[in-house]
Amino acid sequence: QKEVEQNSGPLSVPEGAIASLNCTYSDRVSQSFFWYRQYSGKSPELIMSIYSNGDKEDGRFTAQLNKASQYVSLLIRDSQPSDSATYLCAVMGTSSGSARQLTFGSGTQLTVLP
Amino acid sequence: DTGVSQDPRHKITKRGQNVTFRCDPISEHNRLYWYRQTLGQGPEFLTYFQNEAQLEKSRLLSDRFSAERPKGSFSTLEIQRTEQGDSAMYLCASSRATDTQYFGPGTRLTVL
Numbered sequence: 001q002k003e004v005e006q007n008s009g010p011l012s013v014p015e016g017a018i019a020s021l022n023c024t025y026s027d028r029v030s031q032s033f034f035w036y037r038q039y040s041g042k043s044p045e046l047i048m049s050i051y052s053n054g055d056k057e058d059g060r061f062t063a064q065l066n067k068a069s070q071y072v073s074l075l076i077r078d079s080q081p082s083d084s085a086t087y088l089c090a091v092m093g094t095s096s097g098s099a100r101q102l103t104f105g106s107g108t109q110l111t112v113l114p
Numbered sequence: 115d116t117g118v119s120q121d122p123r124h125k126i127t128k129r130g131q132n133v134t135f136r137c138d139p140i141s142e143h144n145r146l147y148w149y150r151q152t153l154g155q156g157p158e159f160l161t162y163f164q165n166e167a168q169l170e171k172s173r174l175l176s177d178r179f180s181a182e183r184p185k186g187s188f189s190t191l192e193i194q195r196t197e198q199g200d201s202a203m204y205l206c207a208s209s210r211a212t213d214t215q216y217f218g219p220g221t222r223l224t225v226l
Contacts, residue, residue, distance in 0.1 A: 004156075032213045043205055043217045044157065088156050092213050100145065101170065102207075102215060104156025 003027060004091050006105035014113050019076040021108050023089030026070065032092035033065055035074045037085045038107065044088055048074070079112040086110070116140070118208050118218030126224045127196055134192045135221045139208030146189050147215060148181055149205040150174070157205055163189060196225045 006023050013019045021035075032051055036044035050056045050063040050072065062075040072091075076083055086107040092100070119138045127133050139146050144165050149157035160179070162170040165186035175181075178196075183189040193200055203222050207215040 034214070036217075043203075043220045046214060046216060049214055090156070100162050100213075101147070101159035101172075102149075102157070103159070106154065106156050 003103050004089055004105040006087075006089050006108045008106055009109040010111055011108055012111045012113055013079050015079060015081060017079050017112075019079045019083065019110055019112070021074040021076075021087050021089075021110065023072045023074075023105055024070055025072070025089075025091045025103075027091070027093075028067075028070065030091045030093050033063075033072045034090040034092070034102065035061075035063060035072075036088040036090060036104075037083075038088055039085045047087075076110075079110075081112045081114050084111050118206055118216055120204075120206050120218040120221050122221055123219060124222050124224075126226065128226050129196060129198060131196055132192065132194045133196055133223065134190055135204055135206075135223075137189045137191070137206030137208075137218060139188070139206070140216060143208035143210050143216075144186065145209045145211075145215075146183055147207040147209075148189070148191050149207065149217075151203045151205055151220075152201075160191075193223075196223075198225045201225045 034049045035047045038044045048063045050065045056063045060077045064073045088107045089105040090102040121136045146163045148160040151157040163183040178194045181191045203220045205220045206218045209215045
């Protein structure tokens with residue numbers, strides 16, 4: 001079992017819709033969670049971090065964390081074509097790795113259709 | 115703050131050659147990380163520095179890989195005797211005491 005799992009997609013949504021991206025992690029030790037956006041050929045760009053159970057909102061983005069279910073999600077409201085990218089879920093701190101390293105999922109490819 | 119910078123952005127080399135990459139972190143970030151990313155995968159952790167001390171190394175980091183961070187500023191990652199399997203994007207990230215890591219643009223390595 002992978003430590004961080006994401007649906008690879010591709011996920012397609014129409015412009016203006018809500019895009020929902022999901023991520024599960026296997027290690028209950030993990031305490032910090034991040035979403036990065038990565039455009040093709042570019043490096044990951046931080047969108048949000050979340051540390052506590054519940055929702056965290058930043059503009060059109062909402063991250064949700066449920067530690068009991070070991071589940072993290074990212075909602076993108078009013079999706080725009082410029083949101084088309086690969087979204088990477090990252091978890092910090094696992095039993096098998098460094099407390100400081102990020103363990104990434106394989107990413108979900110999102111396409112927002114005009 | 116200027117962001118994390120990496121040099122070169124692209125490197126093409128022949129199998130068996132040595133290559134060295136440089137990373138300049140965001141100023142005042144005392145933590146520096148190296149990751150490797152192959153097509154269709156998320157980045158994989160390679161190594162981590164706090165100031166000049168290399169605190170963690172992944173099992174992925176074979177003996178052909180070495181990283182340094184003299185004086186706790188910029189860092190270099192050297193790959194000796196490159197193999198075709200080393201072809202990847204090499205990413206550097208930096209952070210302060212908080213957890214949030216900011217990535218540089220990466221160095222894309224192609225080994226022929």
